Amino acid sequence: MKNLHNALLLKRLYQLKEFGYKYTSEEVFTQDDQELLELPNSLEALKQQASNCHLCSLSKNRKQVIFGEGNAQANLMFIGNKPLEIEDNEGKIFLGRGGEMLTAMIEKVIGMAREDVYLSNLLKCHPLANKEIHESEFHTCKAYLFKEIELVKPKIIVTLGEEAYHYLTNDTTALNEIRGTVIEKENYSIIPTYHPNFLLKNPSLKKEVFEDLKRVKKMLV
Numbered sequence: 001m002k003n004l005h006n007a008l009l010l011k012r013l014y015q016l017k018e019f020g021y022k023y024t025s026e027e028v029f030t031q032d033d034q035e036l037l038e039l040p041n042s043l044e045a046l047k048q049q050a051s052n053c054h055l056c057s058l059s060k061n062r063k064q065v066i067f068g069e070g071n072a073q074a075n076l077m078f079i080g081n082k083p084l085e086i087e088d089n090e091g092k093i094f095l096g097r098g099g100e101m102l103t104a105m106i107e108k109v110i111g112m113a114r115e116d117v118y119l120s121n122l123l124k125c126h127p128l129a130n131k132e133i134h135e136s137e138f139h140t141c142k143a144y145l146f147k148e149i150e151l152v153k154p155k156i157i158v159t160l161g162e163e164a165y166h167y168l169t170n171d172t173t174a175l176n177e178i179r180g181t182v183i184e185k186e187n188y189s190i191i192p193t194y195h196p197n198f199l200l201k202n203p204s205l206k207k208e209v210f211e212d213l214k215r216v217k218k219m220l221v
């Protein structure tokens with residue numbers, strides 16, 4: 001909420017600067033802004049709000065906002081990093097070969113349907129050329145993700161890839177060092193593992209991910 005407030009404040013101040021203002025003592029937030037600052041308490045309304053978001057520069061090139069999807073009361077949530085181009089084109093999260101691999105692992109290793117878990121990303125908009133996430137983009141967008149977590153209330157969050165783990169926990173330990181452990185937070189446990197798109201290039205690491213997901217299955221019993 002504080003980050004959303006700051007991002008919106010900066011955006012409005014830049015707009016005023018472009019209009020030639022050197023300083024302002026006026027209230028810079030409009031009525032629309034006040035509504036944006038109140039994040040809704042349902043996933044559907046949150047998705048609707050995010051779909052009109054222009055808080056960071058990623059909004060300029062995205063085709064559509066890729067919000068999380070799945071069971072709104074899931075015990076298990078997966079968090080990746082950012083939407084791919086195919087997802088931006090088709091309007092759905094975790095598509096392509098990586099998405100298919102993730103779906104297969106959820107079904108075959110954990111024994112659940114993809115629709116029974118909740119899937120989301122750090123960022124809701126596809127960055128051009130798949131560039132790495134900029135810290136400011138995450139800090140602008142994270143209010144949506146944290147609200148999703150607050151609403152879904154998962155018991156376990158599987159972070160997919162180093163960026164997802166680092167940004168969610170603020171811990172910069174390398175993924176190959178932290179993987180294989182369970183990080184306990186106040187309301188949920190985090191299992192860090194590799195992103196399926198990374199596994200496509202490094203298939204020898206699949207067995208580590210299988211181990212992580214078998215642990216998830218045991219924890220869910």
Ligand code: SF4
Pocket residue numbers: 050053054055056057058059065123124125137140141
């Ligand atoms: S990435 Fe997040 S903060 Fe940036 S425009 Fe998209 S929804 Fe808004």
